Amino acid sequence: MDLSNFDKRPAHNDFRSDTFTTPTASMIKSLVISSLGDAVYNEDDSTNQLEAKVAKLAGKESGLYCVSGTLSNQIAVRVNLFQPPYSILCDYRGHIYADEAGGLSTLSQAMIQPIHPKNGKYLTLEDDIIPNVIPDDGDIHLAPTKLISLENTLHGMIFPIDEIEKISKFCRENEIRLHLDGARLWNAHVETGVSIEKYCSYFDSVSLCLSKSLGAPIGSVLVSDSKFIKKANHFKKQNGGGIRQSGILAVMASTAIDENLPLLKNSHVKAKELGKLCQDNNIPLLYPVDTNFVFVDFEKAGISDELFNKYGDKYNIKVHGNRISFHYQISDESFENVKRALLDTWEDAKKNPAERSNQPSKFYSL
Numbered sequence: 001m002d003l004s005n006f007d008k009r010p011a012h013n014d015f016r017s018d019t020f021t022t023p024t025a026s027m028i029k030s031l032v033i034s035s036l037g038d039a040v041y042n043e044d045d046s047t048n049q050l051e052a053k054v055a056k057l058a059g060k061e062s063g064l065y066c067v068s069g070t071l072s073n074q075i076a077v078r079v080n081l082f083q084p085p086y087s088i089l090c091d092y093r094g095h096i097y098a099d100e101a102g103g104l105s106t107l108s109q110a111m112i113q114p115i116h117p118k119n120g121k122y123l124t125l126e127d128d129i130i131p132n133v134i135p136d137d138g139d140i141h142l143a144p145t146k147l148i149s150l151e152n153t154l155h156g157m158i159f160p161i162d163e164i165e166k167i168s169k170f171c172r173e174n175e176i177r178l179h180l181d182g183a184r185l186w187n188a189h190v191e192t193g194v195s196i197e198k199y200c201s202y203f204d205s206v207s208l209c210l211s212k213s214l215g216a217p218i219g220s221v222l223v224s225d226s227k228f229i230k231k232a233n234h235f236k237k238q239n240g241g242g243i244r245q246s247g248i249l250a251v252m253a254s255t256a257i258d259e260n261l262p263l264l265k266n267s268h269v270k271a272k273e274l275g276k277l278c279q280d281n282n283i284p285l286l287y288p289v290d291t292n293f294v295f296v297d298f299e300k301a302g303i304s305d306e307l308f309n310k311y312g313d314k315y316n317i318k319v320h321g322n323r324i325s326f327h328y329q330i331s332d333e334s335f336e337n338v339k340r341a342l343l344d345t346w347e348d349a350k351k352n353p354a355e356r357s358n359q360p361s362k363f364y365s366l
């Protein structure tokens with residue numbers, strides 16, 4: 001059977017997101033060893049093996065395969081919480097708040113405290129959490145903070161582990177649960193050398209995406225203790241997330257972990273090189289380039305989405321908004337083209353700056 005189609009890399013020029021990575025020929029070949037049990041009955045060996053593999057990597061008792069990071073985040077939040085009224089404290093840019101369609105209010109019936117970190121990069125205990133946490137002191141006007149959710153990486157930025165440690169200690173001392181949206185924790189791990197297990201040790205629950213930088217076609221694994229995962233599976237089923245023969249997806253995800261984790265570093269090297277090019281040409285950036293994302297400050301640069309898209313078309317690359325995403329399937333040719341597109345955009349914007357918009361650049365649209 002000719003599988004060369006699966007190595008054509010349709011995402012070779014796609015800088016919109018690392019979610020555009022496509023399955024490789026070896027992932028497709030892995031299908032032949034997939035089990036075909038009904039995972040709702042917990043009878044699919046390949047799914048169980050993936051869940052155990054990721055749980056082991058995370059140093060947690062159990063894992064739960066979910067069809068998306070959104071589902072794994074939302075059911076994790078719900079399982080961490082018990083009796084409303086309660087609040088969830090998170091970064092205002094956090095995916096669970098900004099990009100999961102209000103699920104925190106519907107599934108978890110929670111008040112949200114979307115915090116703007118004072119340092120502009122990540123939440124700190126002293127500056128952002130202690131001043132904003134709502135105490136559970138019996139005041140019937142309040143919805144006490146019962147969950148803090150962090151994201152690592154967030155917009156490609158690595159959350160410093162010493163700060164995670166402080167926040168985790170505070171949470172444990174104040175009966176507040178701690179969740180990590182670890183959609184790109186793999187990227188933080190590859191960049192810092194800190195193990196997935198060490199990162200996860202500070203959290204009650206962690207959602208690990210397989211479909212972003214790692215390149216699996218579908219899915220995430222939620223990890224925690226066994227009692228938590230048992231309840232999470234209940235909420236997964238309640239929300240239509242029960243999957244039948246998920247083994248075919250699980251084997252591809254397992255192959256992605258084995259084959260692609262070592263490739264993440266190269267996407268960081270490219271992203272950092274583009275970040276350096278921006279600095280050398282005075283193109284303003286919104287955030288430091290720690291891993292695989294370059295966020296250009298379109299507002300300060302006078303760049304419009306339309307202008308960048310125009311040069312993206314000229315150089316045959318796919319871009320959207322001010323986030324330039326790198327992943328292991330980006331080709332060297334496309335890397336050269338994104339540099340040309342950004343430099344041409346910048347030269348154009350300097351001559352004809354876009355009118356200031358009060359709308360932040362959206363780095364995706366459906």
Ligand SMILES: Cc1ncc(COP(=O)(O)O)c(C=O)c1O
Nearest residue numbers: 019068069070071095181183211
């Ligand atoms: C940080 C982060 N968390 C969670 C998700 C949700 O993952 P999914 O798109 O699979 O629902 C995404 C986006 O894909 C993300 O970027």
Ligand SMILES: C[C@@H](O)[C@H](N)C(=O)O
Nearest residue numbers: 016017018019099364
């Ligand atoms: C847009 C968002 O949902 C997706 N996680 C991304 O980073 O591309």
